[in-house]
Amino acid sequence: MTLEDLGWNADFAAEFKPLAAKGWVPARLIRDNKITYGALLEGGEELEVIMGGKVYHDAACDAELPAVGDWVALDIGKDDGETVIRHRLTRQTCFSRKLPGKSSEEQVMAANVSVVVIVTDAGSDFNPRRMERYFMLTERSRAKAVVLVNKSDLFPDEVNEEARAEISELNKDADVYITSAARNEGLEVLKTYLKKGVSITLVGSSGVGKSTLVNQLLGEEWQWTSEVNELTGKGRHTTTARELMVLDDGGILIDNPGIREVQMWTDETTMRESFADVEEVASECKFHDCKHGTDKGCAIRASVEDGSLDVGRYESFLKLEEEIEELKKRQKKRQILVERRAKRDHRVKARNLADRIDYDKEQNPERF
Ligand SMILES: Nc1nc2c(ncn2[C@@H]2O[C@H](COP(=O)(O)OP(=O)(O)OP(=O)(O)O)[C@@H](O)[C@H]2O)c(=O)[nH]1
Numbered sequence: 001m002t003l004e005d006l007g008w009n010a011d012f013a014a015e016f017k018p019l020a021a022k023g024w025v026p027a028r029l030i031r032d033n034k035i036t037y038g039a040l041l042e043g044g045e046e047l048e049v050i051m052g053g054k055v056y057h058d059a060a061c062d063a064e065l066p067a068v069g070d071w072v073a074l075d076i077g078k079d080d081g082e083t084v085i086r087h088r089l090t091r092q093t094c095f096s097r098k099l100p101g102k103s104s105e106e107q108v109m110a111a112n113v114s115v116v117v118i119v120t121d122a123g124s125d126f127n128p129r130r131m132e133r134y135f136m137l138t139e140r141s142r143a144k145a146v147v148l149v150n151k152s153d154l155f156p157d158e159v160n161e162e163a164r165a166e167i168s169e170l171n172k173d174a175d176v177y178i179t180s181a182a183r184n185e186g187l188e189v190l191k192t193y194l195k196k197g198v199s200i201t202l203v204g205s206s207g208v209g210k211s212t213l214v215n216q217l218l219g220e221e222w223q224w225t226s227e228v229n230e231l232t233g234k235g236r237h238t239t240t241a242r243e244l245m246v247l248d249d250g251g252i253l254i255d256n257p258g259i260r261e262v263q264m265w266t267d268e269t270t271m272r273e274s275f276a277d278v279e280e281v282a283s284e285c286k287f288h289d290c291k292h293g294t295d296k297g298c299a300i301r302a303s304v305e306d307g308s309l310d311v312g313r314y315e316s317f318l319k320l321e322e323e324i325e326e327l328k329k330r331q332k333k334r335q336i337l338v339e340r341r342a343k344r345d346h347r348v349k350a351r352n353l354a355d356r357i358d359y360d361k362e363q364n365p366e367r368f
């Protein structure tokens with residue numbers, strides 16, 4: 001296994017040069033075990049590694065800590081010492097979301113992936129509003145969006161086709177396919193993206209079939225869904241940690257635990273851009289500060305009434321406005337916390353310095 005098989009490229013190589021001079025080796029993080037990480041090295045060797053203190057302290061927030069998919073510089077422990085992550089290379093793409101709840105903390109789901117595969121089905125999981133949010137997060141990550149309408153074996157063809165068309169309508173740039181992971185149908189399309197060194201991540205609600213898809217692509221060797229649940233007797237295994245796998249035929253897959261709550265973590269501009277069509281209608285409202293409720297001459301209301309604007313889309317547009325406000329407030333709060341932390345760190349450093357000067361004075365009085 002070469003570094004290129006793992007996704008290495010010229011930009012990573014250039015950034016790594018000075019790090020190699022320190023005797024460190026490049027590796028890609030494949031698993032996050034909370035305290036330790038799994039790392040894959042050139043040649044396919046896997047090591048359990050820990051985060052270096054500097055990497056931890058240099059991270060201003062959790063999103064800057066090493067994550068699955070990241071390239072790192074490892075200081076390999078000699079004589080059964082620990083292997084330490086000394087540096088994280090700049091991410092070329094980063095798929096992340098906000099953590100559930102009120103925190104403004106961002107969670108990185110996959111670093112350095114070029115394709116985000118959003119898995120859904122045409123049944124109870126189907127939700128255009130949620131899909132819009134996934135599209136927003138994907139756009140922000142700079143990766144390509146691919147959608148699989150999975151479990152096609154459970155629904156009539158026209159229902160699957162309707163779901164596919166509706167999703168395509170939401171994002172013309174996304175590739176949308178109908179698949180059945182259970183029957184191994186339609187999965188060959190993923191092979192068109194899975195080329196040597198190309199990383200793909202699978203996201204979507206719990207139970208839509210992400211791990212089953214990974215199983216099918218990897219072949220027999222993977223074990224997840226073959227584990228039988230004792231209660232239901234079904235081959236079901238809920239993924240609890242994200243994990244990166246390299247395919248024999250080329251390509252890299254990152255499986256994710258199902259998302260129970262997709263929230264926005266994006267900047268205001270991207271949020272607004274994804275609703276450009278609604279904004280355009282809004283610009284025709286009579287009053288520039290129209291609340292799009294009962295205001296006179298509201299173009300939004302008129303468009304909803306004449307059917308040219310989908311009610312659901314209008315509602316998520318209204319909600320996004322509220323969420324932009326919420327996000328701003330949380331970011332502000334976070335900034336205050338970070339600033340406080342920086343001041344505290346500064347104080348600690350100043351104190352340490354003072355202690356050191358005192359110590360030096362004691363040791364070398366002639367120099368002072
Ligand atoms: N009928 C049918 N069942 C499927 C299909 N794909 C997956 N399943 C079943 O759906 C259940 C959940 O599949 P998983 O692959 O574990 O789902 P997941 O998306 O990985 O779920 P989390 O790990 O919880 O996020 C399993 O019982 C699968 O056998 C499909 O195409 N058709």
Ligand SMILES: [Mg+2]
Pocket residue numbers: 210211212237238239255256257258
């Ligand atoms: Mg899974």
Ligand SMILES: [Zn+2]
Pocket residue numbers: 282285286290291292293295297298299300301
């Ligand atoms: Zn209006």
